[in-house]
Amino acid sequence: MPETTTTARAAAASAAAGCVLAGTVAVTVAVVAGPGPGLTGYVSEAGIAGSGYAPAYRIGVFALAAALLLLATALPPALRAAAALLGTGSLFTLLSGAVTCSAGCPLPPFEAATVADLVHGGASIAAVAAVVFAMLALAFLPAAAPRLRLLARLGVAVALPLAGAVGLAMLVVGRGALVGMLERLLLALAAAWGLATATRLALAGRQHTDATVDASVRDRR
Template sequence: MAEGTARRIAAAFAAVCLTAGVTAVTVAVVAGPGPGLTGYVSEAGVTDSGYAGAYRTGIFSVAASLLLLAGALPPGVRAAAGLLGAGAVATVLSGAVTCSEGCPLPPFEATTVADLVHGGASIAATAAVVLAMLVLLVSPAADRGVRRIAAIGAALALPVAAVVAAALLLVGRSTLLGVSERVLLAVVAVWGLATSGYLAVRSLTADGPSVRTPDGSNVSRR
């Protein structure tokens, strides 16, 4: 199988896994007994929640999509692929380690070791994906389409991430933190879906469609 075809297949499966994962997590969050917009998305995965299984299945599906997307990227963007791989590992850890009821986080709430591991893994996973956007944005090995999608994703994600960080440190559990967390996760998911979809349907060549010059040679068109 040609390398380009393998990357396209990986991108297509990344889109499928991401769609399935986001759907499962959304169902668990919306239908579960959580506190609504004042709570964390992770609260849908606590042991006592009737939708914990759906939540964890969704999280693991998202992790698989990150690994597949890392494999779908062109060889010249290894740093971005490595960040997505790290994000996948952190996502698996986030799904495997369940936080206690309410998923408390410092500095405003008393926490357990599991809460810290779960919260740290969740933050690390999101941060790794946002950093991958920035790496792709400035990488000459990524084609124009990938860079444009990364530029839009980073422009939306960075200010929201700043709000999330400030709310965690200065406000704690609140509607501001709950809403901003959901917005950030939505931006990350849309970026992943747009990038994997683009990589799945573009030309088999790494640099985009090629055109034939008068002398018979092929030149990539970006």
């Protein structure tokens, strides 16, 4: 692999890690400090129109969308299936941040939802699903480095049951403390996996660059 390509991928991975951190902090501040969802509502409620922390929430979501796109860029060509899923997740995350839900972020079957609520909710669900499927792809693609596969397998082992529990709870129970806590756990896991994967890719790229430089120095002697 050309050195410039390796360096570019490492830089993209480093930027992805930074965006994950910045996005997670911004969304967390909006949820915790704002008057929004507390523990019984959806995280998205922090971004409803009129909330003083809506801009921070939206910036955080856009940063997370950028992180997914950068992470997709940082993956080698042999992992294009996972990269495509991450790119798809980035687009849906961007849509989720651009289209805000109404107060309470109502969703069927227990609440009447507007078109914006449905678009926002559908985009948010699709974004998380794309990330989980990207984990699944990396967990079993032979071309993935062993440590990337390990991170993905650990992530998907927790993410799949959580995602299933969130979906079931939304259909059976509806908005409340159970869905709120499960949603936060799933989002936190996705962010942690993204940060760990981006950091691993950045370190691997840096190690490759250092090894190439050392080999070049030895060849000149």
